[in-house]
Amino acid sequence: MQLETLPSQLLPGMDWIFQVIFTLLFIVFVFYGQRIQMYIMVREIEGSLLRLKFIRDEGRKIAIKTIKEIGKPEVDPVERVDQFLEYITIPPESMDPSGIVWKLEHILDVREDRFKDEVKLMAPAADETNTNNLENTLEAAAALNMIYKVIRHFYILGKKTLSLYIIMQIQMILPLIMREAEAYASALKAFSIGQPIGDGAGALVAAKLMHGHRKKKIEKDCVVAKVPLEGRTAYIIKAEGPGGNVGKPGEAIKRVVEKNDGKISMIVMIDAALKLEGEKPGEVAEGVGAAIGGPGTEQYKIEESILKHKIPINAVIIKEDIGDAVSPMRKEIFDATEVAVERVKHVIKERTKEGDTVIIAGIGNSIGVGQ
Amino acid sequence: MSEETEQPTRRFSSIVLVVIIVVLALSLTALYQAYGLFLKEDLTMGYYLLIGFIGLALSTYMLFQTRRRMQRFTLKTQPITTTTVCSKCGLKNVRNFERGDYILKELGPCTKCEGTMMISAIYREVTQKGKEEKVFT
Numbered sequence: 001m002q003l004e005t006l007p008s009q010l011l012p013g014m015d016w017i018f019q020v021i022f023t024l025l026f027i028v029f030v031f032y033g034q035r036i037q038m039y040i041m042v043r044e045i046e047g048s049l050l051r052l053k054f055i056r057d058e059g060r061k062i063a064i065k066t067i068k069e070i071g072k073p074e075v076d077p078v079e080r081v082d083q084f085l086e087y088i089t090i091p092p093e094s095m096d097p098s099g100i101v102w103k104l105e106h107i108l109d110v111r112e113d114r115f116k117d118e119v120k121l122m123a124p125a126a127d128e129t130n131t132n133n134l135e136n137t138l139e140a141a142a143a144l145n146m147i148y149k150v151i152r153h154f155y156i157l158g159k160k161t162l163s164l165y166i167i168m169q170i171q172m173i174l175p176l177i178m179r180e181a182e183a184y185a186s187a188l189k190a191f192s193i194g195q196p197i198g199d200g201a202g203a204l205v206a207a208k209l210m211h212g213h214r215k216k217k218i219e220k221d222c223v224v225a226k227v228p229l230e231g232r233t234a235y236i237i238k239a240e241g242p243g244g245n246v247g248k249p250g251e252a253i254k255r256v257v258e259k260n261d262g263k264i265s266m267i268v269m270i271d272a273a274l275k276l277e278g279e280k281p282g283e284v285a286e287g288v289g290a291a292i293g294g295p296g297t298e299q300y301k302i303e304e305s306i307l308k309h310k311i312p313i314n315a316v317i318i319k320e321d322i323g324d325a326v327s328p329m330r331k332e333i334f335d336a337t338e339v340a341v342e343r344v345k346h347v348i349k350e351r352t353k354e355g356d357t358v359i360i361a362g363i364g365n366s367i368g369v370g371q
Numbered sequence: 372m373s374e375e376t377e378q379p380t381r382r383f384s385s386i387v388l389v390v391i392i393v394v395l396a397l398s399l400t401a402l403y404q405a406y407g408l409f410l411k412e413d414l415t416m417g418y419y420l421l422i423g424f425i426g427l428a429l430s431t432y433m434l435f436q437t438r439r440r441m442q443r444f445t446l447k448t449q450p451i452t453t454t455t456v457c458s459k460c461g462l463k464n465v466r467n468f469e470r471g472d473y474i475l476k477e478l479g480p481c482t483k484c485e486g487t488m489m490i491s492a493i494y495r496e497v498t499q500k501g502k503e504e505k506v507f508t
Contacts, residue, residue: 194472
């Protein structure tokens with residue numbers, strides 16, 4: 001049986017039906033092809049939006065449940081949590097960029113103090129560690145809320161205006177946004193029970209180096225320990241754990257440099273860094289420069305400080321993707337911290353002399369990491 | 372926001388399920404009819420074959436789509452392992468993570484010697500899904 005005659009043989013005398021169907025389909029696709037394509041994209045966004053809503057709602061539920069469990073609030077914290085999820089931070093005006101770092105730092109300080117106060121009001125029974133963890137939990141829930149609202153905004157706008165380009169833009173970046181949202185959902189769970197996260201790899205390296213030595217609180221939420229290391233004196237700095245905390249390592253480094261009158265032979269910074277696709281999680285790499293993320297204020301302070309005293313700065317990074325960075329620490333990253341410890345020792349031995357003073361700063365969120 | 376979140380998240384529609392089942396049943400009937408007509412060498416079996424296959428394909432597709440959506444609507448929980456170790460005799464113990472655990476936390480005396488037990492590691496093990504890209508290493 002010839003394939004092209006199959007319809008007419010199966011449906012004798014009905015060839016015209018097929019011709020009409022094909023002609024209609026052709027006309028429909030010529031005039032409405034783009035609109036059909038748009039409806040398919042809208043459906044796809046709708047599906048992702050439902051998933052985002054689910055993640056956002058779950059995040060909110062986890063945050064409320066954790067506050068009730070740990071904080072033992074006298075009044076229902078739901079209303080306060082909902083208010084917290086809607087908080088905004090307005091960055092300083094950058095038309096005249098001079099001094100913007102300090103303005104931004106001030107705004108971020110105010111924000112953090114406000115968040116801490118809010119958490120204390122919501123969870124009066126929480127200790128300092130749990131207060132920090134709850135703050136991180138709520139911040140992750142707020143991030144999920146914001147992602148959901150932004151995508152919803154473009155979805156509704158696209159449907160209202162029937163603009164293919166608005167819909168197309170959001171549909172194209174949707175896989176990346178979904179990855180980020182899933183990562184925040186994992187982070188939220190980790191923060192709520194105080195599990196170490198991938199971003200804490202740098203802090204863990206510092207913790208391993210300072211373990212068993214006397215620690216002192218330094219600057220905002222950081223600790224420093226003076227440790228003899230490979231015949232050198234090392235000031236090890238990290239954010240204070242085990243609560244969720246990144247501290248102000250830039251300020252801490254600046255203080256240690258000033259305390260030693262700038263007589264620091266080298267600074268080594270260890271941090272988690274985003275890997276490229278194809279790279280393995282937990283790969284350790286070396287380089288130069290201030291290995292620190294965030295809004296840039298701490299990096300600025302470190303760079304100012306090292307420039308003033310001409311201190312060489314080295315970086316050891318542990319590679320991971322965004323999902324690993326904010327979700328519970330995976331084994332490969334944990335194992336990589338041992339490799340990083342050895343690399344730090346190697347850098348110090350190779351690039352400084354015995355008797356020198358060095359600073360080693362482990363950057364990252366110290367949730368679930370003691371010292 | 373609270374107003375919105377009080378609504379349950381849409382997970383699975385029973386109406387969709389009923390529609391799928393009905394379409395599936397009708398397509399199978401059409402195919403059966405086609406088989407009957409084929410035995411009688413009646414060429415009108417073509418209509419039934421066409422309807423049967425289209426219905427079957429549609430209902431299967433809808434079923435898979437609904438299943439996929441159902442699977443996507445869960446938040447995965449990953450098992451986290453806590454490793455405790457004695458600083459003196461090296462006695463190692465691996466257990467599930469508990470709230471309050473943190474790396475370098477001292478847990479108390481060792482059950483074997485006079486040393487102190489300490490949490491040495493907390494991590495999750497990831498099992499790789501599917502084949503890894505090995506061409507561009």
